[in-house]
Amino acid sequence: MNDEQTLVRQILQGDLRAYQMLVERYQRLVLHMVSRIVRQPADVEDVCQEVFIKVYKHLREYQFEAKLSTWIASIAYRTAINYAKKMNRLPAHGDLNQVSETREPSGNSSPEDILVNKDWKSFLYAQIEQLPVHYRTILTLYHLEELSYEEIGQITSLPAGTVKNYLFRARKLLKEALQRHQKREHWL
Template sequence: MVDNNAGTKLDDCELVEKVKNGDERAFELLVKKYQKGIYSLTYRMTNDHFTADELTMEAFIRAYKAIKRFRKGANFFNWLYTIAVRLCLNYIKKEKRKINIDPENLNALVHRKIHDDGLLEKVIAKEVNIKIREAIQHLPEKLRVVLLLRVDDELSYEKISKILRIPSGTVMSRLNRARERLKKSIGNYLMS
Protein backbone atom coordinates (compact mmCIF):
# COMPACT_ATOMS: atom_id res chain seq x y z
CA MET A 1 0.00 0.00 0.00
CA VAL A 2 1.22 3.50 -0.80
CA ASP A 3 2.31 5.65 2.12
CA ASN A 4 -0.16 8.47 2.19
CA ASN A 5 0.77 10.66 5.15
CA ALA A 6 0.35 14.43 5.26
CA GLY A 7 3.86 15.07 3.88
CA THR A 8 3.12 12.91 0.88
CA LYS A 9 -0.14 14.79 0.26
CA LEU A 10 1.70 18.11 0.13
CA ASP A 11 4.24 16.65 -2.27
CA ASP A 12 1.43 15.35 -4.46
CA CYS A 13 -0.26 18.76 -4.48
CA GLU A 14 2.97 20.41 -5.56
CA LEU A 15 3.50 17.83 -8.28
CA VAL A 16 -0.08 18.24 -9.53
CA GLU A 17 0.37 22.01 -9.74
CA LYS A 18 3.55 21.48 -11.78
CA VAL A 19 1.69 19.09 -14.10
CA LYS A 20 -1.07 21.68 -14.53
CA ASN A 21 1.64 24.12 -15.60
CA GLY A 22 2.91 21.71 -18.26
CA ASP A 23 5.66 19.86 -16.37
CA GLU A 24 5.43 16.31 -17.73
CA ARG A 25 8.31 15.18 -15.50
CA ALA A 26 6.16 15.90 -12.45
CA PHE A 27 3.50 13.52 -13.79
CA GLU A 28 6.16 10.86 -14.37
CA LEU A 29 7.02 11.14 -10.67
CA LEU A 30 3.37 10.62 -9.72
CA VAL A 31 3.22 7.58 -11.99
CA LYS A 32 6.36 6.10 -10.43
CA LYS A 33 4.99 6.74 -6.97
CA TYR A 34 1.57 5.11 -7.48
CA GLN A 35 2.00 2.67 -10.37
CA LYS A 36 2.58 -0.43 -8.22
CA GLY A 37 -0.40 0.30 -5.99
CA ILE A 38 -2.74 0.93 -8.91
CA TYR A 39 -1.50 -2.16 -10.73
CA SER A 40 -1.99 -4.23 -7.59
CA LEU A 41 -5.58 -3.01 -7.31
CA THR A 42 -6.41 -3.64 -10.97
CA TYR A 43 -4.83 -7.08 -10.89
CA ARG A 44 -6.73 -8.14 -7.78
CA MET A 45 -9.98 -6.95 -9.32
CA THR A 46 -9.43 -8.66 -12.69
CA ASN A 47 -6.94 -11.46 -11.93
CA ASP A 48 -5.40 -10.91 -15.35
CA HIS A 49 -1.96 -9.37 -15.83
CA PHE A 50 -2.64 -8.01 -19.32
CA THR A 51 -5.94 -6.44 -18.29
CA ALA A 52 -4.36 -5.04 -15.13
CA ASP A 53 -1.58 -3.43 -17.21
CA GLU A 54 -4.12 -1.93 -19.59
CA LEU A 55 -6.37 -0.60 -16.83
CA THR A 56 -3.41 0.81 -14.91
CA MET A 57 -2.20 2.63 -18.01
CA GLU A 58 -5.72 3.87 -18.73
CA ALA A 59 -6.11 5.15 -15.15
CA PHE A 60 -2.98 7.27 -15.50
CA ILE A 61 -3.98 8.49 -18.97
CA ARG A 62 -7.37 9.58 -17.67
CA ALA A 63 -5.80 11.23 -14.65
CA TYR A 64 -3.40 13.15 -16.91
CA LYS A 65 -6.18 14.29 -19.23
CA ALA A 66 -8.36 15.40 -16.30
CA ILE A 67 -5.58 16.93 -14.16
CA LYS A 68 -6.74 20.49 -14.93
CA ARG A 69 -10.03 19.67 -13.16
CA PHE A 70 -8.27 18.28 -10.08
CA ARG A 71 -9.23 20.46 -7.10
CA LYS A 72 -6.37 22.16 -5.34
CA GLY A 73 -5.89 20.67 -1.87
CA ALA A 74 -7.74 17.45 -2.72
CA ASN A 75 -6.10 14.08 -2.12
CA PHE A 76 -4.44 12.88 -5.35
CA PHE A 77 -4.18 9.30 -4.11
CA ASN A 78 -7.96 9.09 -3.48
CA TRP A 79 -8.70 10.71 -6.82
CA LEU A 80 -6.43 8.34 -8.76
CA TYR A 81 -7.72 5.31 -6.86
CA THR A 82 -11.30 6.33 -7.67
CA ILE A 83 -10.42 6.48 -11.36
CA ALA A 84 -8.84 3.01 -11.21
CA VAL A 85 -11.73 1.44 -9.27
CA ARG A 86 -14.28 2.90 -11.69
CA LEU A 87 -12.30 1.62 -14.68
CA CYS A 88 -12.21 -1.86 -13.14
CA LEU A 89 -15.92 -1.83 -12.37
CA ASN A 90 -16.73 -0.68 -15.90
CA TYR A 91 -14.45 -3.35 -17.34
CA ILE A 92 -16.10 -6.06 -15.24
CA LYS A 93 -19.59 -4.92 -16.24
CA LYS A 94 -18.56 -4.72 -19.88
CA GLU A 95 -17.03 -8.18 -19.87
CA LYS A 96 -19.89 -9.56 -17.76
CA ARG A 97 -17.57 -11.83 -15.91
CA LYS A 98 -16.96 -12.45 -12.26
CA ILE A 99 -13.92 -11.12 -10.48
CA ASN A 100 -11.39 -13.86 -9.95
CA ILE A 101 -9.48 -13.72 -6.71
CA ASP A 102 -6.04 -15.27 -6.47
CA PRO A 103 -5.88 -17.47 -3.35
CA GLU A 104 -2.49 -15.96 -2.48
CA ASN A 105 -4.20 -12.59 -2.05
CA LEU A 106 -6.57 -14.03 0.54
CA ASN A 107 -3.99 -14.85 3.21
CA ALA A 108 -5.21 -11.85 5.17
CA LEU A 109 -8.60 -13.55 5.47
CA VAL A 110 -7.12 -16.71 6.99
CA HIS A 111 -6.30 -15.86 10.60
CA ARG A 112 -4.48 -18.98 11.66
CA LYS A 113 -0.91 -20.02 11.08
CA ILE A 114 0.02 -23.22 9.32
CA HIS A 115 2.81 -25.42 10.65
CA ASP A 116 5.62 -25.45 8.07
CA ASP A 117 6.20 -29.18 8.33
CA GLY A 118 2.54 -30.30 8.51
CA LEU A 119 1.45 -31.57 5.10
CA LEU A 120 -2.15 -32.16 6.19
CA GLU A 121 -2.41 -28.63 7.54
CA LYS A 122 -1.02 -27.24 4.27
CA VAL A 123 -3.52 -29.21 2.22
CA ILE A 124 -6.39 -28.11 4.44
CA ALA A 125 -5.24 -24.49 4.35
CA LYS A 126 -5.00 -24.54 0.56
CA GLU A 127 -8.47 -26.02 0.31
CA VAL A 128 -9.85 -23.40 2.71
CA ASN A 129 -8.18 -20.64 0.65
CA ILE A 130 -9.81 -22.04 -2.48
CA LYS A 131 -13.20 -22.11 -0.75
CA ILE A 132 -12.70 -18.53 0.46
CA ARG A 133 -11.84 -17.49 -3.09
CA GLU A 134 -14.95 -19.19 -4.41
CA ALA A 135 -17.07 -17.59 -1.69
CA ILE A 136 -15.69 -14.14 -2.54
CA GLN A 137 -16.35 -14.74 -6.24
CA HIS A 138 -19.99 -15.38 -5.40
CA LEU A 139 -20.36 -12.16 -3.41
CA PRO A 140 -22.29 -9.40 -5.16
CA GLU A 141 -19.95 -6.94 -6.85
CA LYS A 142 -20.71 -4.12 -4.38
CA LEU A 143 -19.74 -6.28 -1.40
CA ARG A 144 -16.72 -7.78 -3.14
CA VAL A 145 -15.17 -4.40 -4.03
CA VAL A 146 -15.54 -3.03 -0.48
CA LEU A 147 -14.01 -6.22 0.94
CA LEU A 148 -11.02 -6.03 -1.42
CA LEU A 149 -10.35 -2.37 -0.67
CA ARG A 150 -10.59 -2.89 3.09
CA VAL A 151 -8.78 -6.24 3.48
CA ASP A 152 -6.21 -6.20 0.69
CA ASP A 153 -5.48 -2.48 0.52
CA GLU A 154 -6.14 -1.79 4.20
CA LEU A 155 -7.99 1.40 3.32
CA SER A 156 -10.02 3.23 5.95
CA TYR A 157 -13.80 3.37 5.73
CA GLU A 158 -13.48 7.07 4.91
CA LYS A 159 -11.12 6.45 1.97
CA ILE A 160 -13.30 3.66 0.61
CA SER A 161 -16.29 5.99 0.98
CA LYS A 162 -14.54 8.68 -1.06
CA ILE A 163 -13.27 6.26 -3.70
CA LEU A 164 -16.65 4.60 -4.26
CA ARG A 165 -18.61 7.81 -3.61
CA ILE A 166 -20.87 6.20 -1.02
CA PRO A 167 -21.47 7.10 2.65
CA SER A 168 -19.08 5.51 5.16
CA GLY A 169 -22.08 3.90 6.85
CA THR A 170 -22.78 2.10 3.58
CA VAL A 171 -19.15 0.98 3.44
CA MET A 172 -19.41 -0.49 6.94
CA SER A 173 -22.74 -2.12 6.15
CA ARG A 174 -21.44 -3.70 2.94
CA LEU A 175 -18.29 -4.89 4.67
CA ASN A 176 -20.32 -6.48 7.47
CA ARG A 177 -22.65 -8.15 4.96
CA ALA A 178 -19.65 -9.45 2.99
CA ARG A 179 -18.07 -10.87 6.15
CA GLU A 180 -21.35 -12.47 7.26
CA ARG A 181 -21.83 -14.10 3.87
CA LEU A 182 -18.25 -15.37 3.91
CA LYS A 183 -18.69 -16.77 7.43
CA LYS A 184 -21.87 -18.51 6.36
CA SER A 185 -20.34 -19.92 3.16
CA ILE A 186 -17.15 -21.07 4.84
CA GLY A 187 -19.05 -22.30 7.89
CA ASN A 188 -21.30 -24.44 5.69
CA TYR A 189 -18.22 -25.85 3.97
CA LEU A 190 -16.42 -26.62 7.24
CA MET A 191 -19.52 -28.30 8.69
CA SER A 192 -19.93 -30.63 5.69
Protein backbone atom coordinates in the same frame (compact mmCIF):
# COMPACT_ATOMS: atom_id res chain seq x y z
CA MET B 1 3.03 22.72 0.09
CA ASN B 2 2.69 18.99 0.77
CA ASP B 3 4.21 16.11 -1.16
CA GLU B 4 1.07 15.45 -3.23
CA GLN B 5 0.74 19.09 -4.23
CA THR B 6 4.40 19.25 -5.21
CA LEU B 7 4.09 16.07 -7.27
CA VAL B 8 0.96 17.31 -9.06
CA ARG B 9 2.53 20.72 -9.72
CA GLN B 10 5.64 19.07 -11.20
CA ILE B 11 3.53 16.86 -13.47
CA LEU B 12 1.47 19.82 -14.64
CA GLN B 13 4.72 21.60 -15.50
CA GLY B 14 5.65 18.70 -17.77
CA ASP B 15 7.99 16.72 -15.50
CA LEU B 16 7.72 13.17 -16.82
CA ARG B 17 9.78 11.76 -13.94
CA ALA B 18 7.18 13.14 -11.53
CA TYR B 19 4.44 11.40 -13.51
CA GLN B 20 6.46 8.18 -13.41
CA MET B 21 6.69 8.57 -9.62
CA LEU B 22 2.91 9.02 -9.44
CA VAL B 23 2.37 5.84 -11.46
CA GLU B 24 4.84 3.86 -9.33
CA ARG B 25 3.31 5.17 -6.09
CA TYR B 26 -0.30 4.34 -7.02
CA GLN B 27 -0.01 1.37 -9.40
CA ARG B 28 -0.69 -1.16 -6.62
CA LEU B 29 -3.86 0.70 -5.60
CA VAL B 30 -5.08 0.91 -9.19
CA LEU B 31 -4.26 -2.75 -9.81
CA HIS B 32 -6.22 -3.81 -6.71
CA MET B 33 -9.21 -1.71 -7.73
CA VAL B 34 -9.29 -2.84 -11.33
CA SER B 35 -8.56 -6.54 -10.70
CA ARG B 36 -11.52 -6.82 -8.31
CA ILE B 37 -13.87 -5.76 -11.11
CA VAL B 38 -12.22 -6.76 -14.40
CA ARG B 39 -11.49 -10.48 -14.59
CA GLN B 40 -9.25 -11.07 -17.60
CA PRO B 41 -5.53 -10.35 -16.91
CA ALA B 42 -4.98 -8.73 -20.32
CA ASP B 43 -8.04 -6.53 -19.75
CA VAL B 44 -6.81 -5.58 -16.26
CA GLU B 45 -3.55 -4.29 -17.73
CA ASP B 46 -5.40 -2.30 -20.40
CA VAL B 47 -7.80 -0.76 -17.90
CA CYS B 48 -4.94 0.16 -15.55
CA GLN B 49 -3.22 1.95 -18.41
CA GLU B 50 -6.46 3.72 -19.25
CA VAL B 51 -6.78 4.82 -15.62
CA PHE B 52 -3.35 6.45 -15.61
CA ILE B 53 -4.06 8.14 -18.94
CA LYS B 54 -7.26 9.59 -17.44
CA VAL B 55 -5.37 10.67 -14.33
CA TYR B 56 -2.86 12.51 -16.50
CA LYS B 57 -5.53 14.12 -18.69
CA HIS B 58 -7.66 15.26 -15.76
CA LEU B 59 -4.92 16.19 -13.29
CA ARG B 60 -5.66 19.92 -13.74
CA GLU B 61 -9.17 19.23 -12.39
CA TYR B 62 -7.86 17.72 -9.15
CA GLN B 63 -8.67 20.19 -6.36
CA PHE B 64 -6.92 18.56 -3.34
CA GLU B 65 -10.30 18.18 -1.59
CA ALA B 66 -9.55 14.49 -1.07
CA LYS B 67 -6.27 12.63 -0.88
CA LEU B 68 -4.66 12.02 -4.26
CA SER B 69 -4.92 8.27 -3.66
CA THR B 70 -8.67 8.59 -3.12
CA TRP B 71 -9.08 10.64 -6.30
CA ILE B 72 -7.05 8.14 -8.33
CA ALA B 73 -8.90 5.17 -6.81
CA SER B 74 -12.25 6.73 -7.75
CA ILE B 75 -11.07 7.09 -11.35
CA ALA B 76 -9.90 3.46 -11.29
CA TYR B 77 -13.22 2.29 -9.84
CA ARG B 78 -15.38 4.15 -12.35
CA THR B 79 -13.15 3.15 -15.28
CA ALA B 80 -13.23 -0.53 -14.30
CA ILE B 81 -17.00 -0.53 -13.72
CA ASN B 82 -17.60 1.17 -17.07
CA TYR B 83 -15.27 -1.25 -18.84
CA ALA B 84 -16.95 -4.28 -17.27
CA LYS B 85 -20.41 -2.97 -18.19
CA LYS B 86 -19.27 -2.27 -21.75
CA MET B 87 -17.89 -5.79 -22.05
CA ASN B 88 -20.97 -7.28 -20.29
CA ARG B 89 -18.68 -8.89 -17.76
CA LEU B 90 -19.97 -7.34 -14.57
CA PRO B 91 -21.37 -10.14 -12.41
CA ALA B 92 -24.17 -8.98 -10.15
CA HIS B 93 -23.81 -11.66 -7.51
CA GLY B 94 -21.52 -14.58 -6.80
CA ASP B 95 -22.61 -18.03 -5.74
CA LEU B 96 -21.07 -18.75 -2.38
CA ASN B 97 -22.53 -22.24 -2.28
CA GLN B 98 -19.84 -23.49 -4.63
CA VAL B 99 -17.08 -24.49 -2.27
CA SER B 100 -13.76 -25.89 -3.41
CA GLU B 101 -12.12 -28.89 -1.77
CA THR B 102 -9.63 -27.54 0.78
CA ARG B 103 -8.81 -28.03 4.44
CA GLU B 104 -8.46 -25.71 7.39
CA PRO B 105 -4.85 -24.71 8.16
CA SER B 106 -3.30 -25.86 11.41
CA GLY B 107 -0.63 -24.23 13.55
CA ASN B 108 2.08 -26.78 12.65
CA SER B 109 4.66 -26.16 9.98
CA SER B 110 5.14 -29.60 8.45
CA PRO B 111 5.16 -29.80 4.64
CA GLU B 112 1.65 -31.25 4.74
CA ASP B 113 0.43 -28.39 6.95
CA ILE B 114 2.02 -25.81 4.67
CA LEU B 115 0.19 -27.32 1.71
CA VAL B 116 -3.07 -27.40 3.67
CA ASN B 117 -2.59 -23.73 4.66
CA LYS B 118 -1.96 -22.82 1.03
CA ASP B 119 -5.16 -24.64 0.06
CA TRP B 120 -7.07 -22.82 2.79
CA LYS B 121 -5.87 -19.45 1.51
CA SER B 122 -6.82 -20.47 -2.02
CA PHE B 123 -10.28 -21.35 -0.76
CA LEU B 124 -10.64 -17.97 0.95
CA TYR B 125 -9.47 -16.06 -2.14
CA ALA B 126 -11.85 -18.10 -4.30
CA GLN B 127 -14.73 -17.18 -2.00
CA ILE B 128 -13.80 -13.49 -2.13
CA GLU B 129 -13.74 -13.66 -5.94
CA GLN B 130 -17.30 -15.03 -5.89
CA LEU B 131 -18.64 -12.07 -3.91
CA PRO B 132 -20.65 -9.37 -5.68
CA VAL B 133 -18.39 -6.75 -7.22
CA HIS B 134 -19.20 -4.01 -4.69
CA TYR B 135 -18.46 -6.32 -1.76
CA ARG B 136 -15.13 -7.45 -3.29
CA THR B 137 -14.15 -3.87 -3.98
CA ILE B 138 -14.99 -2.62 -0.51
CA LEU B 139 -13.19 -5.56 1.14
CA THR B 140 -10.11 -4.76 -0.93
CA LEU B 141 -10.17 -1.06 -0.18
CA TYR B 142 -10.76 -1.56 3.53
CA HIS B 143 -8.48 -4.50 4.30
CA LEU B 144 -5.73 -4.28 1.68
CA GLU B 145 -5.55 -0.54 1.05
CA GLU B 146 -6.58 0.31 4.65
CA LEU B 147 -8.87 3.14 3.57
CA SER B 148 -11.53 4.62 5.86
CA TYR B 149 -15.28 4.27 5.29
CA GLU B 150 -15.37 7.89 4.15
CA GLU B 151 -12.54 7.42 1.64
CA ILE B 152 -14.20 4.29 0.27
CA GLY B 153 -17.44 6.24 0.01
CA GLN B 154 -15.70 8.95 -2.01
CA ILE B 155 -14.22 6.35 -4.35
CA THR B 156 -17.42 4.38 -4.89
CA SER B 157 -19.89 7.29 -4.58
CA LEU B 158 -21.62 5.38 -1.77
CA PRO B 159 -22.55 6.84 1.63
CA ALA B 160 -20.30 5.75 4.51
CA GLY B 161 -23.23 3.87 6.05
CA THR B 162 -23.67 1.84 2.88
CA VAL B 163 -19.95 1.10 2.83
CA LYS B 164 -20.17 -0.20 6.41
CA ASN B 165 -23.23 -2.27 5.51
CA TYR B 166 -21.57 -3.79 2.43
CA LEU B 167 -18.44 -4.59 4.43
CA PHE B 168 -20.58 -6.26 7.11
CA ARG B 169 -22.49 -8.27 4.49
CA ALA B 170 -19.31 -9.32 2.70
CA ARG B 171 -17.76 -10.52 5.95
CA LYS B 172 -20.97 -12.36 6.84
CA LEU B 173 -21.07 -14.14 3.45
CA LEU B 174 -17.42 -15.15 3.84
CA LYS B 175 -18.02 -16.36 7.40
CA GLU B 176 -21.00 -18.47 6.27
CA ALA B 177 -19.00 -19.98 3.41
CA LEU B 178 -16.13 -20.80 5.77
CA GLN B 179 -18.50 -22.35 8.31
CA ARG B 180 -20.14 -24.52 5.62
CA HIS B 181 -16.72 -25.57 4.45
CA GLN B 182 -15.50 -26.41 7.98
CA LYS B 183 -18.67 -28.36 8.70
CA ARG B 184 -18.27 -30.34 5.50
CA GLU B 185 -14.57 -30.95 6.20
CA HIS B 186 -15.45 -32.19 9.69
CA TRP B 187 -17.64 -34.90 8.15
CA LEU B 188 -15.04 -36.05 5.62
